[in-house]
Amino acid sequence: MSVLSVSGLKTHFFTRDGVVRAVDGVDFELDRGEVLGLVGESGSGKSVTGFSLLGLVDPPGKVVEGNILFCGQDLTTASQQHMQELRGSRIAMIFQDPMMTLNPVLRIDTQMIEAILAHEKLPRKVAWTRARDGLAQVGIPSPEQRLRAYPHQLSGGMRQRVAIAIAFLNNPDLLIADEPTTALDVTIQAQIVHVAQTLCRERGTALIWITHDLAVVAGLADRIAVMYAGRIVEAGATDQIIDHPRHPYTVGLLGSVPSANRRGQRLAQIPGMTPNMLSLPNGCAFQERCTRGDELCRGDVDATFDEAGGYVRCFHPHGSEAGA
């Protein structure tokens, strides 16, 4: 059985200037221990998708439609109380900027122990031991000492390790990682990816890795879903997406990633700017920036599925003309 099954999820923000359809009909599934890379530009709705899963969308935003089945139970109808119990124990989340996610005026031990005690009645001493072991597991040297530190006394990479340790304290079934490496140096990025990956594998935790960087998820994810303007425009197995992208947007994204085996070639750019979420065109949101856009693209696009369960939402996908 899948850990998570999202269908038709719509999260809208009711701002003064109009309704922003940040997430507008997103579907995906996730099995136990599976890693999903959720890729898209800033503003494509990938982070909001993550927050929707946790029930942490703040007003004026609201989940307006769709189902989020977590271990067979619909989270969109769950009570506040119930969501609070799930958060941090069965679904955990880590954030982009490790400078900002840890409370600057509380010590690490306070922040770790409270996360344990929020979900389990334990003696403080036991919780403290678990917190210490948690730090050791994410590769932090002399954890006892670190527990007494304040966040600003640790480096950025260390802080993100602490955040990961906190996320794993209660052995979650699902971890949502919202661009956790974006703010870090490249060498540290790799370490953090490795730590998260190892822990997920050991514990069978499903992972949603949200990023704008296809290169990061290429080596990490089992499957990739590409988001554009609130929708998943293409999804499939990682190899499939990287080697044979079909949506023009995915093609564009891949073209703009510098890579060693294309030295000397110009980096491709996607023309135009991210669309204004307040006034999206009818039909495909990418049509104005797309080299293949035409009249047809103004109509509603349905997803076309392939044999492996991947799909693309485009009238003129790459690879189809070659196959035809």
Added chain:
Amino acid sequence: MSQAAGLLVETPLQRFRAEFRESKIAVAALLVLAIIVLLALLAPWITPQNPYDLAQVDVLDGKLKPGSEAFAGYTMWLGSDGAGRDLYSAILYGLRVSLTVGLAAGFLALVIGTAIGLIAAYSGGRTESLIMRAVDIQLSFPAVLIALMLVAILGRGIDKIIIALVAAQWAYYARTVRATALVESAKEYVEAARCLGLSHARVVFRHVLPNCLAPLIVIGTVQTASAIALESTLSFLGVGLRQTEPSLGVLISNGFEYMMSGRYWISFFPGIALLVTIVSINLVGDQLRDVLNPRLKR
């Protein structure tokens, strides 16, 4: 949306007006303020008596309740004070004094503070740190204390109060102008203007000063309101204006002694006038801050 903006080029003033109008409260406050100023200006023509012309004041009219009829035949809608002055007339004349003091002090503090701030920003070095030191010291003390200190030195009277108020307020302007001027003069267009061979004065007045205008206007309104409040406070304490220059604060102070005997109106109505004036200036200032602050632009 972008097309509409392209066709219809708004002047900054038009946009400013449109944005200011977004807050109904601010517009109402501006209207009230205009009425208050008008009433104060027209006081000699719309009041039944000149409360400081002894020939027109009758002691027998003293301490009359609101709505009573004066000996001279007109109705004292707001009652009369201990000396028999019609309160309505006294308030309008008092408004004149209060507004004059507040505006004069506000304007002088603005000019002096701006000049000092610009000098600090442009001279740099020891002069700057000396000036800013003085500003810091001054700002760490509440305005009341500075004003009291000066009043203790200078004594009472309109001119002395204005000096005391300016002394208590110039530092706010100086600090803001210096900060803005430093930011502005670091920008490239000032450099460019200098390279064109423009004189210092021209750079300051044509380029730097206009950019300080927005924060100055905001501080100016708020500080004028607090100058009026401060003056009335000093006058109430008996160390501000004299009885011969009756501001609203003096009127309130006069009514204080009758308060215990239940003759509330002598202090109450001048207070209301003071309150409405100060609150409406502050409301206008609040909206100005929102409209003029580029950081809050949506």
Added chain:
Amino acid sequence: MSLIVFFGVNVIGDPVDMLINPEADQAEIERTIRALGLDKPIHEQYLYFLKGIGSGDFGKSFIFGEPALKLILHHMPATIELALVSLIMAIILGIPLGLYAGLFPERRSSRLIMAGSILGFSLPTFWVGLMMIMLFAVHLGWLPSTGRGDTAVFLGIESSLWTRDGLSHLFMPALNLALTNISLVIRLTRAGVREAMHQDYIKFARAKGLHPRRVIGVHLMKNILIPIITVLGLEFGSLMAFSVVTESIFAWPGMGKLLIDSLLQLDRPVVVAYLMIIVLFFVVINLVVDILYSVLDPRVRLKDQGS
């Protein structure tokens, strides 16, 4: 500073005119002048005064004939009591209201609170004081209008906090003095809450599944309290200074009322001594707040250790 204050105050007016019986003869006037030290040239008076400051002597009050410093110290406890109580009032009333307005900014009640805080800033304190007397003392007769009530000694501190009568006398002036600070605390708290609620550490705390009470009570409050406490510490000095107004209205026998009385009676040693003492107060308060801040904020603490 001392120079400005001393010479400045000396220019106010001639205290001899005020103090001496108009019908007194020339000999009597001269005797008084000599007794007060007013016959010496002004620079000599200043030297005298400087020497005095060194040994804590500001000269004798013309009116009371007592040392000015002693007079002020005698009035100081009442003022400190008033300022402290209103500081506490500002915290007790301001923080919950600001918290509410910050957490639910769209609610009508929040807007009401914010409108009220603008009023609190705009209203002239002295007039509100008068209106309070009118309403609570004259009209309703609930509270005594003026003066300080009975005091009692408890834990070695003489204060009106320990008696019913003292409390009833204290309530109105303290609230009056607190008014501006309540508004200030409301605004600071609200702004802090609004800013902190969008911070990732709050979202992360919620994502950990903490109870909202803990998120707000610990994660949020601990962050916003640091600036609030700092500002309030600095405001304590302002409260002492502002008590000049409140004490005059409510006839509270503190050093503020003493200052105004002395100003009106041209009792310049007392005025000078008051100004000197209050300046000293400000310097001390700034110092204490600096220390307090570094104790409260772990980020500052570390920097100090590192250097």
